[in-house]
Amino acid sequence: MVSDVSGGSDDFRSGFVCLVGRPNTGKSTLTNALVGAKVAITSSRPQTTRHTIRGIIHRDDAQIILVDTPGLHRPRTLLGQRLNDLVRDTYTEVDAVGICIPADEKIGPGDRWIHEQIGAVAPKTTLFGIVTKIDKVSKNAVAEQLLAVSQLLGPEREVIPVSATSGENLDRVVALLRSLMPPGPAFYPDGELTDEPENVLMAELIREAALEGVRDELPHSLAVVIEEVNDSKTRRGEPVLTIFANLYVERSSQKAIIIGKGGARLREVGIKARAQLERIFGTKVFLDLHVKIAKDWQRDPKQLGKLGF
Numbered sequence: 001m002v003s004d005v006s007g008g009s010d011d012f013r014s015g016f017v018c019l020v021g022r023p024n025t026g027k028s029t030l031t032n033a034l035v036g037a038k039v040a041i042t043s044s045r046p047q048t049t050r051h052t053i054r055g056i057i058h059r060d061d062a063q064i065i066l067v068d069t070p071g072l073h074r075p076r077t078l079l080g081q082r083l084n085d086l087v088r089d090t091y092t093e094v095d096a097v098g099i100c101i102p103a104d105e106k107i108g109p110g111d112r113w114i115h116e117q118i119g120a121v122a123p124k125t126t127l128f129g130i131v132t133k134i135d136k137v138s139k140n141a142v143a144e145q146l147l148a149v150s151q152l153l154g155p156e157r158e159v160i161p162v163s164a165t166s167g168e169n170l171d172r173v174v175a176l177l178r179s180l181m182p183p184g185p186a187f188y189p190d191g192e193l194t195d196e197p198e199n200v201l202m203a204e205l206i207r208e209a210a211l212e213g214v215r216d217e218l219p220h221s222l223a224v225v226i227e228e229v230n231d232s233k234t235r236r237g238e239p240v241l242t243i244f245a246n247l248y249v250e251r252s253s254q255k256a257i258i259i260g261k262g263g264a265r266l267r268e269v270g271i272k273a274r275a276q277l278e279r280i281f282g283t284k285v286f287l288d289l290h291v292k293i294a295k296d297w298q299r300d301p302k303q304l305g306k307l308g309f
């Protein structure tokens with residue numbers, strides 16, 4: 001007997017989508033809302049998403065893999081340059097790129113710059129617009145922003161309004177994404193949310209906790225490296241995941257900020273990160289954090305390599 005190699009329904013679609021936009025435009029929050037679990041890292045601080053993190057939308061008729069990239073920015077350091085290279089590579093590899101523009105901010109030079117960049121490096125990739133955070137403004141303001149984004153992208157491009165917070169129109173976004181994907185079988189098994197190596201996910205969660213409420217310039221000066229993960233220990237009969245991580249900063253003043261008075265802040269960071277890790281990995285976690293100084297790591301190719309960039 002000949003088996004069905006198509007893997008299911010004839011009109012199953014699958015592909016890769018990349019959400020781009022200025023920092024803080026809601027890309028990570030939207031990725032999380034679409035995927036239905038916390039995989040990309042959100043933060044109220046701009047430019048915190050540095051790795052390409054994928055969330056996977058599983059549907060009966062489609063599998064859509066979301067590639068969340070760092071916000072494109074004008075490079076000032078070697079790290080900035082490498083991040084931009086990564087973003088450009090991503091644009092050309094995906095099936096569609098969605099440019100996110102928040103409903104509550106006027107379209108500015110940053111949005112136009114990103115739009116031009118996509119057009120220049122990946123002219124063949126399908127582009128669409130997403131007006132994010134529509135819960136923050138009136139219906140009229142949403143309509144005006146839809147028009148403005150449509151004018152920016154051109155009349156042939158789809159533009160869709162959404163709120164990741166309230167969930168309004170999330171289903172329309174999924175439907176649009178599906179329509180932009182080519183026919184093809186699923187890439188990943190059902191139930192898988194991300195193909196990020198677990199260590200990267202752990203490092204990102206710790207980094208997110210460490211950046212909560214600290215100064216604006218710190219995001220690019222903080223790298224987290226997972227030194228060791230051990231799952232052989234138990235505590236009161238329950239398995240415990242032990243994670244040893246180093247937080248690298250560039251200066252002793254930054255180290256002091258992360259650690260806080262008498263170590264109070266670092267303890268807070270540990271508690272927050274541990275709660276997130278326990279939720280995601282579904283097991284008790286013991287977290288051992290150390291803050292270290294790696295001088296000028298952003299400018300030093302050797303250090304960048306060591307820190308995983």
Ligand SMILES: Nc1nc2c(ncn2[C@@H]2O[C@H](COP(=O)(O)OP(=O)(O)OP(=O)(O)O)[C@@H](O)[C@H]2O)c(=O)[nH]1
Nearest residue numbers: 023024025026027028029043046047133163164165
């Ligand atoms: N009210 C409202 N706030 C939102 C919505 N989506 C995101 N936000 C908030 O906007 C801020 C930025 O969201 P992120 O998802 O981190 O933005 P991002 O574009 O991934 O940011 P970068 O990682 O810096 O590029 C956060 O404080 C979110 O809580 C939304 O639909 N409604």
